[in-house]
Amino acid sequence: MNLLRNIFLRREAGIAVMIVLFCIAVGAVKPQFLTLDSLRIILLLTPLIMIGAMGQMLVIVARHVDLSIGSMLGFSAMVTGMMFKFYPEIWWPVGFLVSIGIGAALGLLNGVLVTLFRLPAIIVTLGTLNLYRGLTYIVSNAKQIDRQFVPSALKSMSQTSPIFGIPWIIFISFGIGLLTYGFVMHTRVGRQIFALGSNPIAAPLRGIAVNKVTLLVFTISGALSGLAGILYASRWGFVNPSNTGSGFEFQVIAAVVIGGVSINGGVGTVLGTVLGVLLLGCVAAALPLLGIPGTTQSAIYGAVILIALLIDRTVRQQGIASLSRARA
Amino acid sequence: MSAIENPVVVSAREAAPPRPLWQVIVIRPETMTLVLLILALFGASLLSPYFLDFGYILRSFTLSAEFAMVALVLTMVIIAGEIDLSPAANMALSACLFAFAQQAGIPMPIAIGIGLVAGLVMGAINAIMVIRLQIPSIIVTIGTLTLYRGIAQVIAGDKSIRVPEWFIGVNNVLMAGIPVPVIIFLVMSIVLGLVLGTTIFGRQIYQIGTNEVAARHAGIRSQRIKMGLFLLMGLVSAAAGILTASRLGSVRYDLGLGGELQMVLMAMLGGTYIFGGRGTILGTFLAAWLLVIVSTGMTVANVLPAVQLVVLGVLLVVSIIATNAIYSRTQR
Numbered sequence: 001m002n003l004l005r006n007i008f009l010r011r012e013a014g015i016a017v018m019i020v021l022f023c024i025a026v027g028a029v030k031p032q033f034l035t036l037d038s039l040r041i042i043l044l045l046t047p048l049i050m051i052g053a054m055g056q057m058l059v060i061v062a063r064h065v066d067l068s069i070g071s072m073l074g075f076s077a078m079v080t081g082m083m084f085k086f087y088p089e090i091w092w093p094v095g096f097l098v099s100i101g102i103g104a105a106l107g108l109l110n111g112v113l114v115t116l117f118r119l120p121a122i123i124v125t126l127g128t129l130n131l132y133r134g135l136t137y138i139v140s141n142a143k144q145i146d147r148q149f150v151p152s153a154l155k156s157m158s159q160t161s162p163i164f165g166i167p168w169i170i171f172i173s174f175g176i177g178l179l180t181y182g183f184v185m186h187t188r189v190g191r192q193i194f195a196l197g198s199n200p201i202a203a204p205l206r207g208i209a210v211n212k213v214t215l216l217v218f219t220i221s222g223a224l225s226g227l228a229g230i231l232y233a234s235r236w237g238f239v240n241p242s243n244t245g246s247g248f249e250f251q252v253i254a255a256v257v258i259g260g261v262s263i264n265g266g267v268g269t270v271l272g273t274v275l276g277v278l279l280l281g282c283v284a285a286a287l288p289l290l291g292i293p294g295t296t297q298s299a300i301y302g303a304v305i306l307i308a309l310l311i312d313r314t315v316r317q318q319g320i321a322s323l324s325r326a327r328a
Numbered sequence: 329m330s331a332i333e334n335p336v337v338v339s340a341r342e343a344a345p346p347r348p349l350w351q352v353i354v355i356r357p358e359t360m361t362l363v364l365l366i367l368a369l370f371g372a373s374l375l376s377p378y379f380l381d382f383g384y385i386l387r388s389f390t391l392s393a394e395f396a397m398v399a400l401v402l403t404m405v406i407i408a409g410e411i412d413l414s415p416a417a418n419m420a421l422s423a424c425l426f427a428f429a430q431q432a433g434i435p436m437p438i439a440i441g442i443g444l445v446a447g448l449v450m451g452a453i454n455a456i457m458v459i460r461l462q463i464p465s466i467i468v469t470i471g472t473l474t475l476y477r478g479i480a481q482v483i484a485g486d487k488s489i490r491v492p493e494w495f496i497g498v499n500n501v502l503m504a505g506i507p508v509p510v511i512i513f514l515v516m517s518i519v520l521g522l523v524l525g526t527t528i529f530g531r532q533i534y535q536i537g538t539n540e541v542a543a544r545h546a547g548i549r550s551q552r553i554k555m556g557l558f559l560l561m562g563l564v565s566a567a568a569g570i571l572t573a574s575r576l577g578s579v580r581y582d583l584g585l586g587g588e589l590q591m592v593l594m595a596m597l598g599g600t601y602i603f604g605g606r607g608t609i610l611g612t613f614l615a616a617w618l619l620v621i622v623s624t625g626m627t628v629a630n631v632l633p634a635v636q637l638v639v640l641g642v643l644l645v646v647s648i649i650a651t652n653a654i655y656s657r658t659q660r
Contacts, residue, residue: 065466117649120602122411122466123592124645130589131641137634241634250474253467263467295481302475309463309471 011260011315015275019282026286033289043166044158046281047173048073048235050274051228052252053259054180055107055221057273060256061184061197062217063265064121068110069225070248071132074241076102077229078136081145081239084154092151099230100223106132107222111215121218129249136241145239158235169231174274176224181270193217198266247298254301255280257308262316280304357599357651358611364597365618372625379621379628386510388624389617390499390575393509394419394568395587396616399594400513400520401564403612405557406595407524409537409604412561413469414454416587417476419569420579422447424480426570427489427579436495444566450476451562455555473588481581488578498574509571513616516564521609529553537604593640594619597647601655 027034080099157168184190196203259276261268372379426443457468524530535543598611
């Protein structure tokens with residue numbers, strides 16, 4: 001009983017309940033929503049957001065924010081796509097290394113600007129958001145990488161796998177989730193990210209190398225955006241200099257804040273973020289079924305971010321209230 | 329040895345010598361902006377003789393005048409220690425509502441009123457979230473940025489809404505040889521510059537941005553002032569959106585897309601301190617002209633729009649680094 005109560009008191013339970021209620025509500029109107037087919041659709045919608053959300057979660061926990069992930073995704077996908085196009089003789093899995101490496105380099109640049117010059121991440125990444133997008137146009141000459149250049153082995157990763165025919169990218173995204181869980185819960189550096197986010201003044205006094213941790217967090221965010229970049233090529237089969245990854249940051253931030261990661265830093269769980277991503281996936285999958293046009297998606301993401309912020313604030317206030325009650 | 333016997337040492341320890349007056353005047357971010365502006369004008373005139381024609385610069389300025397107006401208010405918001413990334417989306421949504429209303433047959437003055445009220449409401453939503461509910465403005469305005477533009481997309485869809493023929497082209501109307509949007513910008517600069525620089529209200533904005541807790545203890549109604557700034561932001565954004573609609577002749581949901589970069593860039597290039605408490609309207613005023621000359625110059629020189637995006641991104645980062653460096657050297 002006590003265990004059950006503890007589970008229900010957790011933040012993640014609320015999100016899980018929201019997912020279930022949402023699915024039941026949509027299922028009541030359109031029964032075909034509650035089938036394995038739509039589960040497949042939902043899961044295929046989420047991998048890119050899931051991977052981006054893991055990086056963004058770390059950044060937000062460290063009390064920063066990374067707005068440039070969409071452009072990092074676009075740039076690394078574009079360079080990888082051009083490698084496929086102009087050097088088709090290169091073994092295609094090398095693309096993963098290229099994409100992740102480029103993403104990591106761009107993320108590192110964000111981190112350097114933030115730590116070296118002590119600038120707020122929001123302004124730096126607003127600048128690099130446009131900078132990286134512009135670079136994407138320049139390297140690609142504003143030309144799209146078409147379907148025939150993306151290796152079919154890469155594209156099939158989004159179609160199927162030997163394991164129950166569940167596409168590889170779903171395994172990859174959940175694998176990244178597990179890795180992130182291990183990283184934040186069971187490594188020293190992972191815990192230091194939380195320490196840094198909950199009290200940036202105390203963190204260096206406890207011997208935490210603040211600059212190194214910040215650099216690491218931005219680099220991870222970049223590397224994961226790079227991974228999402230090559231998976232974009234796998235999922236959609238093309239890379240477009242203007243569309244690929246644009247608006248990605250808003251989806252990811254929406255998922256992360258619904259997942260209960262506090263924008264004040266120091267609070268957040270991998271499970272919550274995963275559930276946040278799944279909730280967004282459910283919403284995105286339900287819209288066309290309910291006959292709501294795709295143009296509403298952006299408005300819904302915005303509303304979701306604001307609602308999640310309100311919930312976060314209420315939870316925080318209750319936490320403070322219960323603390324002061326306990327003290328009195 | 330007591331302090332009375334050796335007063336010189338004590339006073340030297342307590343206060344640094346005042347900086348010479350010329351340093352106070354010269355080493356300021358605004359000076360940097362002015363120098364850059366003159367350099368840019370010089371470089372651009374080498375590129376094309378058109379830049380020596382004042383009318384040409386004025387006409388180019390109408391393309392960014394709307395953003396520049398909003399950037400003036402944004403400067404005040406940033407000085408007060410907050411930020412607003414949603415004005416470009418606000419412009420799009422209020423312009424869409426305005427265009428939608430007048431297409432539905434509502435008379436033009438009321439349609440304009442609807443657009444302005446919509447902007448005010450959007451500003452109020454930001455203000456309530458940031459000030460009443462105490463959620464950081466950075467993340468709130470990222471959310472409302474997505475929401476406002478999303479609603480604009482719902483209203484307008486992928487189509488563009490036309491405005492009547494006579495309403496088009498406010499940028500071509502000249503008063504004393506100056507396009508009307510530029511006049512509005514000039515008047516706003518003077519009024520806001522005086523308010524920020526010479527009134528008690530203006531000084532209070534600086535105090536809030538420097539240390540909000542101290543300002544509140546000193547009896548400054550910080551919440552009310554910040555609320556007012558966000559409302560002003562909404563109103564000016566809506567007006568800028570309607571002016572843009574008149575300039576373009578039609579409204580799409582992607583009106584002013586990415587404008588938040590240019591607005592923040594104008595404020596940052598003008599030497600507004602990103603952490604609040606420092607900055608001037610004069611700086612933003614100069615930066616707006618600088619940005620117009622740089623981007624027009626790039627267009628004249630046939631620089632690809634993509635490269636221009638890169639240049640703007642780099643400028644943003646470099647300008648904050650430079651501003652921070654100047655402030656940390658001189659005004660401690």
